[in-house]
Amino acid sequence: MYDVYAVREDFPVLKEVVYLDSTATTQTPIPAVEAMVEYFYRYAGNHGRGAHRLARETTNRYEDARETVASFLNADPSKTVFTKNTTDGINLVANSYPWEAGDHIVTTMLEHHSNLLPWLRLQKKGVNVTVVSPDRKGIIDPQMIENALTDRTKLIAITQVSNVFGSIQNIKRTTKIARRNGVKTLIDGAQSAGHMPVDLKDLECDFFATAGHKGLLGPQGTGVLYIRQPEILESASLGGGTVSDVSGLSYTLEPSPACFEAGTPNIPGVIGLGRAVEYVEKIGVSEIEKHEAKLSGEAAKRLSELEHVEVYGPENRAGIVPFNVKGLHAHDVALILDQTRKICVRSGHHCAIPITRFLEVDSTVRASFALYNTEEEVDILVNAVNALKALVS
Ligand SMILES: Cc1ncc(COP(=O)(O)O)c(C=O)c1O
Incomplete structure (x- = not known):
């Protein structure tokens, strides 16, 4: 497995934010x-x-x-x-x-x-x-x-x-x-x-x-x-x-x-x-695939253990984890995650209105992982989403 911390040195913005929006666009080395x-x-x-x-x-x-x-x-x-x-x-x-x-x-x-x-x-x-x-x-x-x-x-x-x-x-x-x-x-x-x-x-x-x-x-x-x-x-x-x-x-x-x-x-x-x-x-695309699947699998599992969170999608997934926090709009969740922990996630219908409606919601929060994300960033995301419980209970 490659050294993710060495890879991160090639993406300077990752020192500033927790970037979990690579499905929209990735950072460039x-x-x-x-x-x-x-x-x-x-x-x-x-x-x-x-x-x-x-x-x-x-x-x-x-x-x-x-x-x-x-x-x-x-x-x-x-x-x-x-x-x-x-x-x-x-x-x-x-x-x-x-x-x-x-x-x-x-x-x-x-x-x-x-x-x-x-x-x-x-x-x-x-x-x-x-x-x-x-x-x-x-x-x-x-x-x-x-x-x-x-x-x-x-x-x-x-x-x-x-x-x-x-x-x-x-x-x-x-x-x-x-x-x-x-x-x-x-x-x-x-x-x-x-x-x-x-x-x-x-x-x-x-x-x-x-x-x-x-x-x-x-x-x-x-x-x-x-x-x-x-x-x-x-x-x-x-x-x-x-x-x-x-x-x-x-x-x-x-x-x-x-x-x-x-x-x-x-x-x-x-x-x-x-x-x-x-x-x-x-770096090797097979290694990247394993790394992203590990992070998204871990994030999906831990988020779905939170009572106030609903996670969508299959168990075996690419590096994409969509979820909603019950009682909060996806855009509010994304704004709070950014303002409190500098976490960048996407919210909305992701330019896919029919399938978002199929889920009987108008939007989801989407955390997505790339080769440069870490397990610590999964922790930061899960802890930040966990803290939203105070707003919804
Ligand atoms: C599955 C899928 N198809 C098409 C697109 C559109 O890609 P682009 O912005 O490169 O045109 C996206 C963008 O997120 C996508 O996720």
Whole structure:
């Protein structure tokens, strides 16, 4: 197991607060920040657009980052597209796939709005959508997905880890069902990449969208989209960098990934992301997974022992612990935890209104753990939540 205290030295803000909101966004380690600073100070140029030395260096570093990220996810670099976040990647697929009226999409009630609204919007084009429900612990039974398929189903869109419950879905079984039925799969990996081993060849999905700014520890404004068969999408966003020729009224698109990255990308962000992924790789994603599961398991167990607290989600969970304090609104709990102990947790519906309503509440408090959190921080959280008993009894 890695030395969590040594790791914390790379995240200076952790000296100031108890940061338990990595599901929203993670902190970025010093080496990744330094890689971005180096870009600005030493070689800032544009990507793929120049013969001079700064443009060449920028292009090389940007493409090195693609190699790093693709290899980390066991994907082909030519199928690995940089986006601005998970949402952007999912919208790219929704807007670029050749939908026809009468096509059908299966998704789930667990989804973050980012993996729900792009599909619901397609109803305007005559695409039908079925939303499959999870059980009370936030687990989707893949059999329910299979039962929802019709002969017009084109896509199954499902999250790998729920950002509301921390529940881990059986993606391998889902992609098997999809392939057996000739249906494509889009996996929302916002809460899985960097938190658990993700091998895209093994997962056999068609699309995998994730964020650079969550488990991969990169900066905000970065994301990754894997596209197994780039030729089936026609990029909805075209412009500089996407074409090899324009003549009269026609144009020839560049092959993937260039045809999906129109305009100047987030170059410093992608370079920082590449360095951040190297950082995650060096620590070891399996070790990170064990560490986060240990902390969240401990926090969930101890919080559920408190009479005034209700904890949601399954026993085996990723690093996410949602709960409510009976008699207090989630936003009040989050504010008090911040003001009394400098604990940063998220509160609200977590951009997942349907599944929050499914719990018969309008919001939850969410404590989430990353590679840099400690058992002492679990103690601080549990003690602080325990102290709220005085306010509710
Ligand atoms: C499961 C899930 N999907 C999608 C998103 C949206 O991610 P992004 O902010 O990178 O677009 C999030 C963000 O929390 C998430 O948790």
